[in-house]
Amino acid sequence: MKVTMKDIAKEAQVSIATVSHVINGTKHITENKQKKIMNLIQKYNYIPNSTAKNLRQKTTKTAAMVVSSLPDSFVTEMVYGVEERAREMGYNLLLVNTNEVKDYEEETISVLHSRMIDGIILSPASSDLEYLNKYTSEDFPVVLVNRYTDLAKNTPKVTGDNFQTGYDAAFHLLKHGHKKIGMIYGVSNVSTTDERIKGYKEALKNYNLPFNESYMELGHATVAGGAAAVKSLLTRHNDISALFVLNDLMTIGAISQMKEFLLKIPEDIALIGFGDFASASIVDPPITNIVQPPATIGKTAFDVLLSKIHNPNYKKHIELPPSLIVRKSCGCV
């Protein structure tokens, strides 16, 4: 039988209000009673029922992280960052994975809202986020990470700087003389991809090279998808000398497909991947990656959520800079 505040109060011969006050320090209570109550709390290992507390206080000290693809290592690292900061700040974290299905995402937000969650960090499945306004307009805090859209008004965002990411990767390849640079990506019509393509275009422009749509290849964001994309892209353009792959799993697939084609990396085709996985350095060849800091994105996102909770008008877009980790696969070391 769970012990409640009432039980403590009865045994200490005080009112439950008094017990509440000593627990929360909301009123001064004589040392005598205070001691007695404290002892009983110890004795019974009593902890106030937080559901009741939440109901009364209309706050749960709980946030949720809603992601569109949990197995993705980039996402995993973000979750890691969010959880860490949440814990530090005394929040609990609900995790839900929408598996890239938008309807489920929408439903999820709705049930989380009804749970009196304090706020949500959302890594959305699509760019189709008008539905969020219904919540944000009543000051329910939502912050977007990774992907975003301007359709969601009044929503802070924290992302990697994707324009810079695309620019830096392309620039690095261009600088080393490549002129035909293929690009493989796993999702279309999301800000991450779009911005990176913009950056890529901008780099081309600075080198006075034309942009050619057909050097872009969309595939599934999986190992097999990466392989298939390379196959399709290279049969269309056998003159490609460098490749930028926007997803780590696809990078792995790309490499194995190229091995199958007996193409040498970087001699025949230079490669830059995105993200990072522990083994990037011992793969053959070690992969040059442009990386965004997912854990930092996660932590920052939680901080931003807190800001948003305390100030409903808070609304910034924080973009964290990428960095290029040069290894063998791009052919310049």
Add this chain to the structure above:
Amino acid sequence: MKVTMKDIAKEAQVSIATVSHVINGTKHITENKQKKIMNLIQKYNYIPNSTAKNLRQKTTKTAAMVVSSLPDSFVTEMVYGVEERAREMGYNLLLVNTNEVKDYEEETISVLHSRMIDGIILSPASSDLEYLNKYTSEDFPVVLVNRYTDLAKNTPKVTGDNFQTGYDAAFHLLKHGHKKIGMIYGVSNVSTTDERIKGYKEALKNYNLPFNESYMELGHATVAGGAAAVKSLLTRHNDISALFVLNDLMTIGAISQMKEFLLKIPEDIALIGFGDFASASIVDPPITNIVQPPATIGKTAFDVLLSKIHNPNYKKHIELPPSLIVRKSCGCV
């Protein structure tokens, strides 16, 4: 201003009990009023406040997963499995990472308990789990995954079959003529490691070979830790012909350290790793791994939690079999 059941009731000119009944189908209500209420619910997009509901019903449809190391890919995959099944069953999932610190684990369980969580899936930091009995003895459902101990009575467990894992890996190497087999592990005094060592010993016994403690090496469960462990182990025993590494990050470190030593895998030293990561197949050389199915462990764990919730006496230890994925690093293909 959030709309409540009271608001709906007032506008429909019925009592709140009636509204509750139509929502939950707990009593037959005339079609007329039913329609009216439904419409209002639609109109206001009303969802019952679950905190209030939880308080009354003493159940939250929420489970928690408490892990000791979130960045670990094995753990990540388990979380993935748990989340998926939880979602399918209409549960929300709280995630907390204890970073291998036991005191925090204990505190965490305590606060989760006070949140009226329906149950916990725990991947513990240590084997020191007596403290759990305080909860399980009052029928608070806890299931252990991955690591376990018999100290926690009345607690179901779901794990990989670690004895078999150790046995199979060792047996495979022995079968191919290896006699001096080193073993590198990242955590000591946990069931996973202990059982695997037992399996390894048993395999040795079946080959009439002696067990030598000094072929075991404990290191940090990181890439750098794997490298350091190899260094230490090989300077102690330069006659080792095969290595079994119990952790995927350490495997990566081991490989790069061996490369530095100019040792060829598998010619100079055969290698079997544990777990699996997407790139295991394109690493140079591709790694032979003995794998346990983390996502399946996660899903199973949630099913077991449900069983435990519905039947407080439920108490099984489910062990899922490992499988050996043979690639180049063990020298037999």
Add this chain to the structure above:
DNA sequence: TCCTTTTGGTTAATCGTTTTACCGATTTGA
């Protein structure tokens, strides 16, 4: 017709806290 069920619905207790308003007793101030 009269008694018993059934039906549709409401009242009010309950879940376990927090918090406002209040109260008598003591202390302070002038």
Add this chain to the structure above:
DNA sequence: TCAAATCGGTAAAACGATTAACCAAAAGGA
């Protein structure tokens, strides 16, 4: 000395649902 302020403490109203108990009216049975 008397009014005002402070102090330690409590009663009771929330918070927003669920649900047991109850009730009048309608329906059913003999």
